[in-house]
Amino acid sequence: MMRKHSALLLVALAATVSAQAPAVRRATNVASLTAFSAFYQARPVLIVGTIAQQDNGDVRVSDGTGALRIIAKGDTPDGLGEVRGDFWDIGRMNPEDPRLAGYDLQRTFHMDPEAAWPRPGQIMALVTSTVTPTTTPTSPTIRNMVLFPSKFVGEHVTVTGQFAGRNLLGELPDAPGKSRYDFVLRSPDAAIWVTNMRPKGKDFELSLDTRIDTGRWLEVGGILQQGRGLQWLDATAGTLKLTKAPVDSAADAPIRVSIAPPPEVLFSAPTADETDVQLSTSTRVQFSRDIDPATFKGHVRVTSDGKDTDVTTQYNASGRVLEIHFPTGLEPFSKVVVELQEGILGADKQPLKPWTITFNTAGK
Numbered sequence: 001m002m003r004k005h006s007a008l009l010l011v012a013l014a015a016t017v018s019a020q021a022p023a024v025r026r027a028t029n030v031a032s033l034t035a036f037s038a039f040y041q042a043r044p045v046l047i048v049g050t051i052a053q054q055d056n057g058d059v060r061v062s063d064g065t066g067a068l069r070i071i072a073k074g075d076t077p078d079g080l081g082e083v084r085g086d087f088w089d090i091g092r093m094n095p096e097d098p099r100l101a102g103y104d105l106q107r108t109f110h111m112d113p114e115a116a117w118p119r120p121g122q123i124m125a126l127v128t129s130t131v132t133p134t135t136t137p138t139s140p141t142i143r144n145m146v147l148f149p150s151k152f153v154g155e156h157v158t159v160t161g162q163f164a165g166r167n168l169l170g171e172l173p174d175a176p177g178k179s180r181y182d183f184v185l186r187s188p189d190a191a192i193w194v195t196n197m198r199p200k201g202k203d204f205e206l207s208l209d210t211r212i213d214t215g216r217w218l219e220v221g222g223i224l225q226q227g228r229g230l231q232w233l234d235a236t237a238g239t240l241k242l243t244k245a246p247v248d249s250a251a252d253a254p255i256r257v258s259i260a261p262p263p264e265v266l267f268s269a270p271t272a273d274e275t276d277v278q279l280s281t282s283t284r285v286q287f288s289r290d291i292d293p294a295t296f297k298g299h300v301r302v303t304s305d306g307k308d309t310d311v312t313t314q315y316n317a318s319g320r321v322l323e324i325h326f327p328t329g330l331e332p333f334s335k336v337v338v339e340l341q342e343g344i345l346g347a348d349k350q351p352l353k354p355w356t357i358t359f360n361t362a363g364k
Helices: 030-035 105-109 142-147
Strands: 009-013 044-053 059-062 067-070 079-089 124-133 156-163 183-187 190-195 217-227 230-235 241-243 265-269 283-287 300-304 312-316 321-325 335-340 355-360
Touching: 030 044, 030 124, 044 124, 044 142, 142 156, 142 183, 142 190, 156 190, 190 217, 283 335, 300 321
Parallel strands: 009 067, 009 124, 190 230
Antiparallel strands: 044 059, 044 079, 059 067, 079 124, 156 183, 156 217, 183 190, 217 230, 217 241, 265 283, 283 321, 300 335, 312 321, 335 355
């Protein structure tokens, strides 16, 4: 059987460097990577932790949210270091993926060549470009709180960031769901939620669901909290105010707001071409971005052996999950096709590409 690595992140050295202009590397931490591996799949990221070699030769990095194994070619500096690279969830790739060429999968990822391919989330890797020494920060910037959450959690801090509405730029994998007005503040390579605070003051009220205000800068104070791989600022009443973009350091330079990618389906249950699916099942679909739930109406179709099937839908915004229920159940030994048709929109009105999945039900 394939060994289980649900709490293990492998960090490997990239064989080549892309000649294309890289995407913005997002600051994150071990807890977020392991909790939201689907979101971070194939994305360039940065984590920070204490790097140390074990007695058995393994090298691990710990950041206060977890301890991870590093697999890298060449020497790796001991002590506090920045680890940069592209995040891989091996189970979301396939054996023919060209990115895996040149790796000894058994030696590098501890994969039994005789076993089945790993499941999503079972073996994860950060394909590194650099590992460099760093120092512990003293100021609670957004970037520092994401990279060093254990240093600032539970502390009252004041931060400045660019308003990003209700995660309109798709920079964070999930929402803490603490209040109806939760919003995101961002810096050039990091983002954090602000909870229990409406983005409204004496002379302003910012839009949570459109990009009209994503160029505005805010200052807010509160207590840093964390859970489920997320960090958020539990805002203190009376601390929110408009401010100007900081220009005193490169890390806090003004940000050019880029267009986030359109939403896409990350995974589903049942999975594609699954067989012997129970007749009482429902279908769950998770998206990469927030979806406008009103746009599901009239755009979700299910057929069983070519005949339309009655369904009801329920959207969980905090997890970005659509649940499709079959009130009368499914027919035995039937071919079920689930379609998300054109017309479904993200929260920022970008269209979801039409998506289809097929599975087969079991007998009675």
